[in-house]
Amino acid sequence: MSGQVMNAGEIEWISFRFRDLEEDELFWMSRERSGDVNPSYRKLDDTTAMNLRTREVIDLTGNNPQVYQKDY
Numbered sequence: 001m002s003g004q005v006m007n008a009g010e011i012e013w014i015s016f017r018f019r020d021l022e023e024d025e026l027f028w029m030s031r032e033r034s035g036d037v038n039p040s041y042r043k044l045d046d047t048t049a050m051n052l053r054t055r056e057v058i059d060l061t062g063n064n065p066q067v068y069q070k071d072y
Helices: none
Strands: 012-017 026-028 040-043 048-051 057-059 066-071
Antiparallel strands (some): 012 066, 026 066
16 A cells, blocks of 8 residues: 555555456446446456346456456
8 A cells, every 4th residue: 555544435446457356256347436337246257247236247258358346
């Protein structure tokens, strides 16, 4: 951490490439704070993830997008 004090409840987003995450890790597609706009996903394998709100499985084959994890 940079030594900067964070406010209580503030979220620091850490960016990763999708394929760099381990299976079963949680991630978000953007840094939007609202869960309605930015639902959480769980990585299923190197090509698919599940939207945890809708249970929809999405295919990320060949895309390897930048995704975000929360660090409180």
